[in-house]
Amino acid sequence: MVEVPTAEQFDLVVVGGGPGGYCAALYAASAGVKVALVEKDALGGTCLNRGCIPAKAFLETAAVHRHVQHAADFGIESSAPTVNFAVTQQRKQKIVAGLVGGIAAMCKGRKVEVFNGVGRLGPDKVVTVTTANGATTDITGTNVILASGSVPRLIPNFERGGPILTSDEVLDLDHVPERVAVIGGGAIGCEFASTFADLGAKVTILEGLPKILPGLDGDVANVVVRSFKKKQIDIRTGVMVNGHTPNDSGGTTVHFGDGEDLEVDAVVVSVGRRPYADELGLDDTGVKVDERGFVVVDEFCRTGEDGVYAVGDLIDTPQLAHVGYAEAILVVKQTLGETALPVQYDRVPWAIYCHPEVAFAGPGEVEAKEAGFDVVVAKHPFKFNSRAQILGETDGLAKIIAEKGPDGRAGRILGVHMVGPWVTEQLSGGYLAVNWEATVDEVAEFIQPHPSLTELFGETVMALTGRSFNG
Ligand SMILES: Cc1cc2nc3c(=O)[nH]c(=O)nc-3n(C[C@H](O)[C@H](O)[C@H](O)COP(=O)(O)OP(=O)(O)OC[C@H]3O[C@@H](n4cnc5c(N)ncnc54)[C@H](O)[C@@H]3O)c2cc1C
Secondary structure, three states, rough: OEEOOOOEEEEEEEEOOHHHHHHHHHHHHHHHEEEEEEEOOOHHHHHHHHHHHHHHHHHHHHHHHHHHHHHHHHHOOOOOOOOHHHHHHHHHHHHHHHHHHHHHHHHHHHHOEEEEEEEEEEHHHHHEEEOOOOOEEEEEEEEEOOOOOOEEOOOOOOOOOOEEEEEEHHOOOOOOOOOOEEOOHHHHHHHHHHHHHHHHOOOEEEOOOOOOOOOOHHHHHHHHHHHHHHHHOOOEEEOEEEEEEEOOOOOOOEEOOEEEEEOOOEHHHHHHHHEEOOEEEEOOOOEEEOOOOOOOOOOOOOOOOOOOOEOOHHHHOOOOHHHHHHHHHHHHHHHHHOOOOOOOOOOOOOOEOHHHHHHHEEOHHHHHOOOOOEEEEEEEEHHHHHHHHHHHHHHEEEEEEEEEOOOOOOOEEEEEEEEEEOHHHHHHHHHHHHHOOHHHHHOOOOOOOOOOOOHHHHHHHHHHHOOOOOO
16 A cells, blocks of 8 residues: 555546456556546455455355365274464465455556545535545546445444444454354355354354345255254244343343243354445435445446446445456446447356355246246256265255247256355356357267366256256
């Protein structure tokens, strides 16, 4: 980071150094654009510092614990594992520091000028940067990208502090709480529930909706629920939390449902994230913010102000780091005068890294039918997959939803949904099929290596051709 220099004109000014912002800055700089990147905190944003990366580092510790616990099944005798979460925390911080340092180095290498301060957009695409010591300077961009991201949402009667944690505080823990209540059974809540349960905590998920992971295909969600139950995670759906009463030992009793109580050592409030336009200024600009706090954009991420764009969690699109990347690239291409196609949000890849993992692209079965498609569906379990058996990880399935052709056969692949071992690493074939609008017959021609987990995807596609040999 550099001290704020005198006012300067840039081709592109980016406000926010998370995935949306740093991708825009680096991608533009790689095309020779003169870029300023304004970040008030650490480069990398939520994703690197308080989100994707630290959460997955914790999940990997949980996986190691699981593997050691089951080592005897593989003929490896060892004593029962114990957890030193302070080491986990240090390891996570080292990974984060390495990645954040990598972004800073890439910015330097590509001559992106990084301003350490709060960026506020005023009229005429002037961004006023205020540093921690109160110094201000104005920089202007021919184009401006707003990428100030999001922060955890809170709920009434659950203020942060003591045993009440949002994802920000959870990721700073240096111990595993013995009893954990996770409020909210979405992707992030389920990742934390999975982590702590695998590390020996007693975990309860409190979800207001009738089921956890509501956006998932039903068959996939059922596998996660069954696996979570095997981990002794107590899933309470259709319950609303009302408040909590702290105790003297640092824990609290959560009040929920119809007069029920749950005593825990930590409460993870995981009820979604709200866009963070709070410090963006925007007065006297044409940039509009809707009633939920999202910056309003069109399908090209253009705001109401000419030459000002917004990307990432700040706009009302899937809150995923890689969606932020895609939007950033879409915007930079436009500013370069290149052809740029809007992001197809209904086909982006989704990945949830709980155990078992979930990954999908395109609609699930019910969603496809609701969208008016006549569909043919095939699903195959990991139970019979040789690599899954070798890994000792046989919970899960692949499910493919294809459009039914006029001949009654499966045609274009609409959705690929997977749950099970390393599926987040296996989705790319399915993602390509969905986005290439490939047909079942085309994809069935491709060979999968043997023995591999991806054979399940190949088998499931082949089943849709009406033939099969393995399943
Ligand atoms: C626990 C957790 C796990 C997650 N796991 C995944 C995952 O596995 N995969 C995935 O794709 N997504 C995941 N996400 C979501 C992902 O982190 C976000 O979608 C992504 O970080 C959004 O990127 P962004 O650039 O829009 O915003 P952010 O990452 O929030 O970055 C915004 C940046 O802008 C800065 N900023 C804000 N206002 C200003 C201002 N006025 N001036 C200067 N700087 C400002 C902030 O300090 C911040 O650094 C996870 C999130 C959490 C919380």
